[in-house]
Amino acid sequence: MQEIDTFIGDSLGGDAEVSFIGNPLFYGPQVIRNIESEFGIRGQRYDSLLAAAKARSGSAFQLVLVDQMHAEDLLELSASGRFDPGMATLALAYRDADVARNFLRRWYARLDTTIGFLPMNVALEVWLSLVRLLLHGQVVLPDELVASRAALGDAPPAAKDPPPCALPPTGLPPTGLKPLTLREQEVLELIARGESNKRIAAELDITVHTVKLHVHNLVRKLDVPNRTAAVSLYFEQQQQQGSAR
Structure with missing residues (x-):
């Protein structure tokens, strides 16, 4: 270390x-x-x-x-x-x-x-x-x-990364997340992995302010109260997608 x-x-x-x-x-x-x-x-x-x-x-x-x-x-x-x-x-x-x-x-x-x-x-x-x-x-x-x-009730996303199988193997978003732009989908996936706004900004080469803007927009589009609920929906949609295969 x-x-x-x-x-x-x-x-x-x-x-x-x-x-x-x-x-x-x-x-x-x-x-x-x-x-x-x-x-x-x-x-x-x-x-x-x-x-x-x-x-x-x-x-x-x-x-x-x-x-x-x-x-x-x-x-x-x-x-x-x-x-x-x-x-x-x-x-x-x-x-x-x-x-x-x-x-x-x-x-x-x-x-x-x-x-x-x-x-x-x-x-x-x-x-x-x-x-x-x-x-x-x-x-x-x-x-x-x-x-x-x-x-x-409204808990934060887990600090640890989800198991690899929980992520879409094709990189495509679950069906229920289609209203999101590609960038918003990328931000949501990184949030689901437990990354902070600062780490997301570095990963996507954008500013922290832009990350916050994407989070605001995706929360509004998914009609959920906050980013935690968006992550819950993300995993719920993935599970449904996996069950349908």
């Missing part, structure tokens, strides 16, 4: 940082040192989301970790558009799984953007592995939260 971690630091440049929003009791100097020594990227703690947003003009956020004590602010400020992490990966750092599950349900009830989750009460090597995934733009959803997805 050392080559990958060195690449993370080298590729992001000197201005990139992992931002912690929370109390220094939980995100003290040792936590910052762990990040900097493991990934070669600067770590910085902020007392609030607004303080981080104010500092963003001089920093290129790569990963924003928000403590569970700021969960309410994160939800409200994100929903109102007053906090936007840009191209950074956003994750809730939690110590109480019940708090994280409640936040998960409320987040996807109000927003159609993905968010990761980082448990803080795990061994250091596990914690660093999860941070590594987040730095690579992956949506981390621990098993203790996945178990409650069925009860949430």
Whole structure:
């Protein structure tokens, strides 16, 4: 993993940082040192989301970790558009799984953007592995939260790729997705694979803003409430197509 971690630091440049929003009791100097020594990227703690947003003009956020004590602010400020992490990966750092599950349900009830989750009460090597995934733009959803997805009603797409057999072998969209343009179909397939907007933009060589526009359009065309529901329809159509063969 050392080559990958060195690449993370080298590729992001000197201005990139992992931002912690929370109390220094939980995100003290040792936590910052762990990040900097493991990934070669600067770590910085902020007392609030607004303080981080104010500092963003001089920093290129790569990963924003928000403590569970700021969960309410994160939800409200994100929903109102007053906090936007840009191209950074956003994750809730939690110590109480019940708090994280409640936040998960409320987040996807109000927003159609993905968010990761980082448990803080795990061994250091596990914690660093999860941070590594987040730095690579992956949506981390621990098993203790996945178990409650069925009860949430509107859950996020799985962080792991679906089995290869779940993808159309011909590259053609299921019949029910025909209203979508080819580009919208490509975006939806990548969403179904658990890719973030940033990764989709890089894969298709378009901007993140364009990705969001495609997501908005495909959600409207499929007459579903959000991207999560679009992914559910995507797999449902694939299963129906497979059964018909």
